[in-house]
Amino acid sequence: MKNEMTVTALQRLPVYINYLKSLDEDVKYISSGAIARALGMGEVLVRKDLAFTSQGRTRVGYMRGELISALEKRLGCNDVKNAAIVGAGGLGSALLAYGGFVNYGINIVAAYDNDAAKIGTQIAGKPVCGMDDLQKSLEENNVTLAVLCVPAKYAQQVADKLLSCGIKAILNFAPVLLQVPQGAVVRNIDVAANLAVLRSLM
Amino acid sequence: MKNEMTVTALQRLPVYINYLKSLDEDVKYISSGAIARALGMGEVLVRKDLAFTSQGRTRVGYMRGELISALEKRLGCNDVKNAAIVGAGGLGSALLAYGGFVNYGINIVAAYDNDAAKIGTQIAGKPVCGMDDLQKSLEENNVTLAVLCVPAKYAQQVADKLLSCGIKAILNFAPVLLQVPQGAVVRNIDVAANLAVLRSLM
Numbered sequence: 001m002k003n004e005m006t007v008t009a010l011q012r013l014p015v016y017i018n019y020l021k022s023l024d025e026d027v028k029y030i031s032s033g034a035i036a037r038a039l040g041m042g043e044v045l046v047r048k049d050l051a052f053t054s055q056g057r058t059r060v061g062y063m064r065g066e067l068i069s070a071l072e073k074r075l076g077c078n079d080v081k082n083a084a085i086v087g088a089g090g091l092g093s094a095l096l097a098y099g100g101f102v103n104y105g106i107n108i109v110a111a112y113d114n115d116a117a118k119i120g121t122q123i124a125g126k127p128v129c130g131m132d133d134l135q136k137s138l139e140e141n142n143v144t145l146a147v148l149c150v151p152a153k154y155a156q157q158v159a160d161k162l163l164s165c166g167i168k169a170i171l172n173f174a175p176v177l178l179q180v181p182q183g184a185v186v187r188n189i190d191v192a193a194n195l196a197v198l199r200s201l202m
Numbered sequence: 203m204k205n206e207m208t209v210t211a212l213q214r215l216p217v218y219i220n221y222l223k224s225l226d227e228d229v230k231y232i233s234s235g236a237i238a239r240a241l242g243m244g245e246v247l248v249r250k251d252l253a254f255t256s257q258g259r260t261r262v263g264y265m266r267g268e269l270i271s272a273l274e275k276r277l278g279c280n281d282v283k284n285a286a287i288v289g290a291g292g293l294g295s296a297l298l299a300y301g302g303f304v305n306y307g308i309n310i311v312a313a314y315d316n317d318a319a320k321i322g323t324q325i326a327g328k329p330v331c332g333m334d335d336l337q338k339s340l341e342e343n344n345v346t347l348a349v350l351c352v353p354a355k356y357a358q359q360v361a362d363k364l365l366s367c368g369i370k371a372i373l374n375f376a377p378v379l380l381q382v383p384q385g386a387v388v389r390n391i392d393v394a395a396n397l398a399v400l401r402s403l404m
Binding site: 007010011013014015018019022038039074075076077079081083089090091093094095097098100101103104105106144145147152168169170171175176177185187189190191192193194195196197198199200201202 | 209212213215216217220221224240241276277278279281283285291292293295296297299300302303305306307308346347349354370371372373377378379387389391392393394395396397398399400401402403404
C-alpha cells in the first residue's frame with residue numbers, strides 16, 4: 001500500500017501525530033470521527049488516511065498509542081536519518097538549536113557554511129564544517145538529507161553542489177525554484193509567501 | 203471572482219511570481235504552457251489559476267510584467283500590512299533579519315517577547331517590545347498579523363492573548379494545533395514535519 005499515499009496525505013500524518021500526542025494520557029481509544037472533528041477535517045478523509053497505517057475497531061476506534069506508532073512508522077520515523085543544515089546564518093542557527101527533529105527520527109549532525117569565522121566552531125553543540133571536501137565530510141557524517149538556509153542568490157549553486165556530493169533530498173528555505181535532476185527530492189518552505197497567503201485570507 | 207480561488211490555488215501564486223521574476227529581463231511574453239513546463243505543473247491548472255488574475259492573448263501569451271503585477275495584486279501585495287514577530291528567540295530573530303517580506307507588501311514592524319533582557323533592545327533594526335500593554339502597543343504599531351515563534355508549550359496561551367488584543371491572523375511555527383475562534387486565520391509551518399515528509403519521499 002506504501003505507494004498509494006499521496007504527498008498531500010503524507011503531509012497530514014504529522015498533524016494527526018501531533019494531535020494524538022497532545023491528548024491527555026488517560027485517552028486510550030479514539031475514533032476517526034473524533035479526530036476529524038478536533039482537526040476540522042472530513043471524517044471520510046481521516047478514515048482513509050488512517051486506513052493506510054492502522055485498523056480501527058468497530059465501536060471502539062483506534063488504540064491511541066498503537067495509532068501514533070503506526071503513523072510514525074508510516075512516515076518513516078523508525079528509519080533514523082542524519083541531516084545537515086547548510087548555511088549557518090540566523091535561520092540555520094535557529095534550526096540547529098531546535099530540538100523537534102528527533103521526534104521524527106531525524107538527527108541533525110552538523111552545519112555547513114563557507115564563512116571561515118564559523119568553520120570549526122559549534123552552534124547549539126553541532127559542529128560547523130566548511131564546504132571544501134564536502135563529499136567526504138557528508139559521507140563521514142552519513143548525511144543524505146539537507147536543509148538549505150543560504151541566501152536566495154546562492155541557493156541553486158549550493159543545491160547543485162550538495163546533490164553532486166551525495167545529498168538525495170533538500171528542504172529549501174530560499175524563495176527560489178531549484179532545478180534538480182530526476183531522483184532528487186525537494187520541498188520548499190517560503191516563509192514570506194506563507195505570510196502573504198495568510199494575509200490574503202484575513 | 204475573488205472568492206472562487208481556493209487556498210491551494212492561492213499558495214501557487216507566490217510560486218508563479220517567483221518564477222516569473224527569475225526570468226531574464228528580455229523575456230517580455232510567456233505562455234501558460236511554458237510556465238507549466240518550467241514548474242512541472244499541468245497546463246490546465248496553470249491556465250485556470252492565471253485566469254483569476256489576467257487575460258492571456260492568443261498565440262502571444264501573457265505580458266510578463268503585467269502578469270506579475272496582476273498576481274501580486276490578487277495576492278494582496280498592494281495592500282501593505284504591518285506584522286509582528288512574537289518570540290524573539292533564534293527563529294524570531296532570524297525572521298526579523300529576513301528582507302523577503304517586503305516583496306509581498308508585508309512590513310515587519312516589531313518583535314514581542316517577555317524576556318526583560320531583550321525588551322527595549324533592537325534586533326535587525328526592529329524594536330523588541332514587551333508583552334504587557336500588548337493591545338495598546340499593537341494598535342500603535344497598527345499590527346494585525348503575527349508570526350508566532352514561541353516554544354510549543356506557550357503557543358496556545360500566547361495565541362489567545364494575541365487574538366484578544368486585535369491580531370486577526372497568525373503564522374504559527376510551533377508544532378501545536380492552535381484552537382482559535384471563528385474569524386481568526388492560522389497557517390502552520392512545522393519545519394520538523396516538513397523534513398519528515400521529505401525524508402519519506404527519498
